[in-house]
Amino acid sequence: MTDFSELDTPAVLIDVDRVDANLKRVQYYADSHRLKLRPHIKTHKLPRFAKRAIDLGAIGITVQKLGEAEVMADAGITEIFMPYNIIGAAKLARLKALASRVNISVTADSEQTVAGLSATFADASKPLLVLVECDTGMGRCGVQSPAAAVALAQKIAASPGLRFGGLMTYPAAGLVEANAAWLAAAKQALADAGLPAPIVSNGGTPDIWRAHEVKAATEHRPGTYIYMDRFQVSKGVGGFADCALTVLATVVSRPTEDRAIIDAGSKALTSDTLGMAGFGLIEAYPDAVIVGLSEEHGTIDLSACATKPKIGEKIRIIPNHACVVSNLFATVTLISNGAVVETVPVAARGRVD
Amino acid sequence: MTDFSELDTPAVLIDVDRVDANLKRVQYYADSHRLKLRPHIKTHKLPRFAKRAIDLGAIGITVQKLGEAEVMADAGITEIFMPYNIIGAAKLARLKALASRVNISVTADSEQTVAGLSATFADASKPLLVLVECDTGMGRCGVQSPAAAVALAQKIAASPGLRFGGLMTYPAAGLVEANAAWLAAAKQALADAGLPAPIVSNGGTPDIWRAHEVKAATEHRPGTYIYMDRFQVSKGVGGFADCALTVLATVVSRPTEDRAIIDAGSKALTSDTLGMAGFGLIEAYPDAVIVGLSEEHGTIDLSACATKPKIGEKIRIIPNHACVVSNLFATVTLISNGAVVETVPVAARGRVD
Structure with a gap:
């Protein structure tokens, strides 16, 4: 049995026991509130975890891009929701091809998007399910008022090849009441x-334990809950002991008493701060601060540490944002109780289109 | 002939004429100051541009990681400098294998690194060239004083299997005099x-036009100069008309009069701000501000724009930091005078180890 500490670095470790506990905890919560789960695969990008969530009770998966949907469909997943405005001939053709082999639904927040979808699906054997994306406070995509949602829903319902599926939002973190009211x-x-809206789809991990307060919602689309990360812990969603994804790095330099340099930089951890100080938590040195990242170096301030890591020592880092780390690595290594289970390709990595 | 505007998005466009102009401009500068060039391939990660730089006069290339060196060696590049502390049995074995087929040199900033290199190369048929990494102001890796540089150089010179190659620094931007004095x-x-130090290797694009002021340097390792980006323009290294890498994106939503959402988020542009406001410059809408990125959405504030992009419109973005964008895409599309020349794989993308 290989111990993870024998792996070369930087490497992404996924604790499969924590993954399962995280999936089960949220599924139990959803079940107990009669809320359906449609987990977002952007966090892990792995067909096996998409399937595991479905085995545990999820009604399907959520993806953000066509490339992700294609990877998941190829892996045998048949219920796919893609909450995105699909625009342009090339993407519409790919969407139509996908719809011929899996149940895929999408969102729209404009008449232009609806027109493109309808032109593409007018001659399809089954209509495309289209939900109206609502901006309930996030300030990203979405219609701006309930009245606008009704108008666009009517447009969808009247469009050849389309069927109105309901409402979808990605809400702003912390604004649960406003989202619920909207x-x-x-x-x-x-x-x-x-x-009437058959589906009202709410999303996000930061407010997952308050999802049941959004009474209008029929389903929830959490993503990061499967791995958790430093940001979710900062939001109180769970503790560091729930974090399933860590980056294993090696200390390659100790140029001064208070500085360590590791072989994980922005190409391993990303520059995402999500408003926090530092670029991750070092498990064995919680008082250390990752103060800077260049592409291949992480700079750590050890001045608050009683003990300090040596050159050659391997450390595990809980990143600020797990999803973007998954996107940077060709493979991740699954571990259980510290032992390597398997190294697997990140199948939907880098599918930006 | 395909116009780039027919490409699906997001896509990375590389203007090959600008690439050539950027390479020639810096080579001419270096030649005129009798400074050797050893360009860093981290920016493009493409063997073809590494070779083009060599054809124009560069003495070899610089890489940051073994994986990059392996890709470049496989492509036929034989002069490779890897300014990194190579630590651990797995990486040392890969380094030794590389050294058997190309001329590769590395750096060290500690006795521990030197000991590992020496143990690995003690029985090699030719010694490994090792330069001392110096911290001349960057606050990353490197020995902390000229006296420490001498001590480590003596250690290298006395170590079986190693040959002392000189000094290397990655300097802090703007601190040219301090770097030169150090x-x-x-x-x-x-x-x-x-x-005596056979090589004194200086680096970086931000101060490239002052490289000749660092009199001790025998060579320079610029990276970003080949593509340029918004950060380098902010430093005055060149103008936006020199930027060879752009991200092509589509406007997928116009939820309000002053907001546009594009299909390029942090998975296309990265969260790197490098201290600037916004996440890139939109060429056709220079008054627009990319105020936020989530993974697959970019949020644009159009309030200062006289004309505003429509849904479905494609826009070109000069990113804050070109190197990290190259790392996110499986392919880039080479263009010349607006026409597609070829779409090529980013061979050394994601080689983090």
């Missing part, structure tokens, strides 16, 4: 217009 | 100790 108003407005 | 003092101290 969706409730839109759901009511749709009912009043004689066009 | 290297001059170390070079003199080495000469005084009877151990």
